[in-house]
Amino acid sequence: MTVDRETVVVTGLGATTPLGGDVASTWAAMLAGRSGVRAITEPWAAQLPVRIAAQAAADPAEAIGRVQARRMDRCEQFALVAAREAWADAGSPEVDPERLGVAVTSGIGGIGSTLAAYDTLNAKGWQRISPYTVPMLMPNGSAGWISMEFTAHAGAHSLVSACASGAEAIGYGIDMIRSGRADVVLAGGTEAAIMALNVGAFAVMRAMSTRNDEPERASRPFDKARDGFVLGEGSGMVVLESASHARRRGAAPYAVAAGAGYSSDAYHIAHPAPDGAGVVSAISRALADARVDPSQVVHVNAHATSTPEGDAVEAQALAKALGPAVDGVVVSSTKSMTGHLLGGAGAVESVAAICALRDRVAPPTINLEDLDDEVPVDVATQPRPLAAHGRSGSPPPAVLNNAFGFGGHNVSLVFTAA
Amino acid sequence: MTDQEILAGLAEIIEEIAGVPADEVTPSKSFVDDLDIDSLSMVEIAVAAQDKFGVEIPDDQLKDLTTVQDVVNYVAKNAGSTA
Numbered sequence: 001m002t003v004d005r006e007t008v009v010v011t012g013l014g015a016t017t018p019l020g021g022d023v024a025s026t027w028a029a030m031l032a033g034r035s036g037v038r039a040i041t042e043p044w045a046a047q048l049p050v051r052i053a054a055q056a057a058a059d060p061a062e063a064i065g066r067v068q069a070r071r072m073d074r075c076e077q078f079a080l081v082a083a084r085e086a087w088a089d090a091g092s093p094e095v096d097p098e099r100l101g102v103a104v105t106s107g108i109g110g111i112g113s114t115l116a117a118y119d120t121l122n123a124k125g126w127q128r129i130s131p132y133t134v135p136m137l138m139p140n141g142s143a144g145w146i147s148m149e150f151t152a153h154a155g156a157h158s159l160v161s162a163c164a165s166g167a168e169a170i171g172y173g174i175d176m177i178r179s180g181r182a183d184v185v186l187a188g189g190t191e192a193a194i195m196a197l198n199v200g201a202f203a204v205m206r207a208m209s210t211r212n213d214e215p216e217r218a219s220r221p222f223d224k225a226r227d228g229f230v231l232g233e234g235s236g237m238v239v240l241e242s243a244s245h246a247r248r249r250g251a252a253p254y255a256v257a258a259g260a261g262y263s264s265d266a267y268h269i270a271h272p273a274p275d276g277a278g279v280v281s282a283i284s285r286a287l288a289d290a291r292v293d294p295s296q297v298v299h300v301n302a303h304a305t306s307t308p309e310g311d312a313v314e315a316q317a318l319a320k321a322l323g324p325a326v327d328g329v330v331v332s333s334t335k336s337m338t339g340h341l342l343g344g345a346g347a348v349e350s351v352a353a354i355c356a357l358r359d360r361v362a363p364p365t366i367n368l369e370d371l372d373d374e375v376p377v378d379v380a381t382q383p384r385p386l387a388a389h390g391r392s393g394s395p396p397p398a399v400l401n402n403a404f405g406f407g408g409h410n411v412s413l414v415f416t417a418a
Numbered sequence: 419m420t421d422q423e424i425l426a427g428l429a430e431i432i433e434e435i436a437g438v439p440a441d442e443v444t445p446s447k448s449f450v451d452d453l454d455i456d457s458l459s460m461v462e463i464a465v466a467a468q469d470k471f472g473v474e475i476p477d478d479q480l481k482d483l484t485t486v487q488d489v490v491n492y493v494a495k496n497a498g499s500t501a
Contacts, residue, residue: 067437127465131458 008177009246009253009418012090012239014082014188015351018232018338021058022085026338026348027355030363031383035216035337037230044196050208052215053194054232054339071132072145073110074192078235078344079142080149083186087150090239091251093184101154101182102147103173104237105165107343107405108193109139115195139343142190142235154182160343162405163303165189166236167346167413171260173240183245188237189347199231205270207307219340220367221304221333222311222375229305232339236347238354253418255354258398259290265408272310272404276317282410283321283400290414294325296398298386299362300377301353303402304333305340312374314402319376330362330384331377337366346403346411353399354415360386360397419497424471424490431466435459445487453486473497 015022018036019029029036036054045051060077061069063084069077083104087093113136117129135141140158147156154176159168166189173187202208209228211218219230240257263281267273287294300318304311311333319326334352341348356362362384371379387397396417403411429443436455449455455463464475467489473496475483483489 065437067435070435131461 005178006180007243008174008240008257009243010238010255010257010354010415011093011241011246011251011253012086013254013351013354014084014086014089014237015235015348016056016058016060016078016081017234017341017348018054018057023351023355025057027352030334030337030352031361033337033364033366035219035366036232037215037218037339039212039215040194048196048199048203049210050199050203051212052209052218052230053199054230055194056234071136073113073136073141075106075110075190076136076142076145078192078233079104079188079190079237080145082188082190082235082237083146083149086186086237086239090241093241093249093251095184095245097151097153099154099183100150100152101173101176101185102143102152102156103169103176103185103187104143104146104190105158105160105169105343106139106142106190107160107162107165108191108198110137110141111193111198112195113137115197146186150186152186161409161411162407163340163342163345164403164405164409164411165343165346166348167350167401167403167411168409170238170240170257170347170350170413171262171411174257174260177240177242183242185240186237187240188235189343189345190235191342191344192233193342194231194233202231209306217367219306219336221302221306221336221365222315222372222379223368224370224372226306226308226311228307229335230339232341233344234341234348235344236349236351238347238350255357255415255418258292258414258416259286261286261289261412263410265410267408270406272313274313276313276320278408278410279314279317279402279404280321282412283318283402286400286412286414290398290416292398292414292416293395294322296395296416297322297325297329297400298397299353299356299399300329300331301349301356301399301401302331302333303404305335310404312372315375315377326377329378330386331379332362333365334363336368346401349403350401350413353401356386357397357399357415357417360388362386419471419494421490421494424493425486427470428467428486428489431463431470435462435466443486445485445490447486448484450484467493471497
């Protein structure tokens with residue numbers, strides 16, 4: 001092991017998802033193979049071809065409190081709830097505020113607040129818009145609120161890359177620590193976009209499942225009968241910490257946040273490049289950054305959203321990037337249960353990947369009844385035990401999380417056993 | 419409208435918008451120093467007060483209304499003039 005850079009570890013986890021209001025309930029539901037997808041009961045859904053979604057299991061406003069909640073978009077509320085959990089889970093570290101950073105973002109931002117404010121503007125005039133409208137609609141709002149809550153002065157950042165945002169935020173957090181700008185970083189992603197406009201806008205792209213009669217069976221990554229993604233909402237959060245800082249305070253890490261890899265397709269604004277070259281690059285770069293050999297990889301939490309196009313491209317790219325080592329790698333798409341949390345996805349799925357590494361078990365991909373012939377990887381349909389060691393012997397086992405976004409953004413993260 | 423009625427109405431608004439319990443909204447309290455109400459919430463309170471009392475509080479007046487009593491006085495003085 002070279003010592004030319006700071007090792008970054010994960011010491012806290014937080015999540016609020018369609019499966020549960022915290023990490024424990026979310027992870028338990030994943031292992032039990034439960035779907036969080038339901039019919040949308042709001043009247044606006046009636047006009048749309050898509051009438052299913054994975055709404056959050058717990059109302060974040062309840063945890064935040066009424067007065068604070070009315071100043072925060074729902075996506076910001078999710079992020080704060082997840083951040084509080086992650087922080088407490090890390091043991092509420094004592095850290096110099098100048099050395100505490102935030103890297104939290106959203107793919108879309110406060111769209112619910114934007115739409116509501118626009119309605120108010122048209123119906124009642126500009127003076128009736130909440131003076132908190134701008135802080136509620138800006139995608140960096142969550143980072144700002146979290147920096148205030150935990151008094152983080154090292155910098156609060158919000159990179160935006162659509163559905164890769166949550167993973168990119170974690171990558172950025174790793175960089176903040178490696179570059180010496182912070183000792184501890186709260187990093188993650190959030191989304192609250194189950195609104196008529198978003199559902200309609202994704203539906204008009206033909207990107208969403210229209211399996212309205214069978215909500216729980218609608219999100220079916222890698223299955224031959226998959227017909228698009230299901231929109232989810234919520235947030236995932238990790239506490240990243242330099243290994244030396246964690247050691248000094250006696251914190252036991254869940255995992256090493258070993259590396260991140262990025263690429264951009266430069267191909268189409270919304271379609272993945274069919275050759276998957278960008279995905280291969282992101283995975284290969286992440287492994288190189290993490291100094292991890294493909295043979296150490298035991299599990300991949302795939303981006304796989306249940307679209308006909310994307311799942312196959314990713315699976316083929318995984319096989320190419322990992323080479324012969326792909327045999328024995330257990331792949332899961334937890335979106336089969338949570339739906340697609342857009343900017344929250346990469347963060348929630350990193351939390352799931354870290355839980356999988358901790359418990360040495362891969363969560364199932366539900367609704368996978370007939371594996372697509374174009375998918376050349378081993379996808380778990382039941383919880384599957386993972387190797388306790390990297391398959392080549394002594395090196396620690398590694399897990400990957402992939403996240404890709406409209407705009408051609410590809411992000412891959414690597415976590416290794418602590 | 420008596421001063422008591424205005425105070426009660428204002429306290430209700432402040433509780434709704436800023437979460438300060440109504441019984442803590444007493445005349446001598448300063449919005450910023452005692453009730454921890456920021457300028458954004460003051461804008462919202464002023465608009466709600468306009469709806470409730472029918473008294474418009476222009477921005478150049480609002481910045482001079484620093485205590486609860488200041489707002490009560492302003493509303494009492496201008497009530498009916500813009501309703």
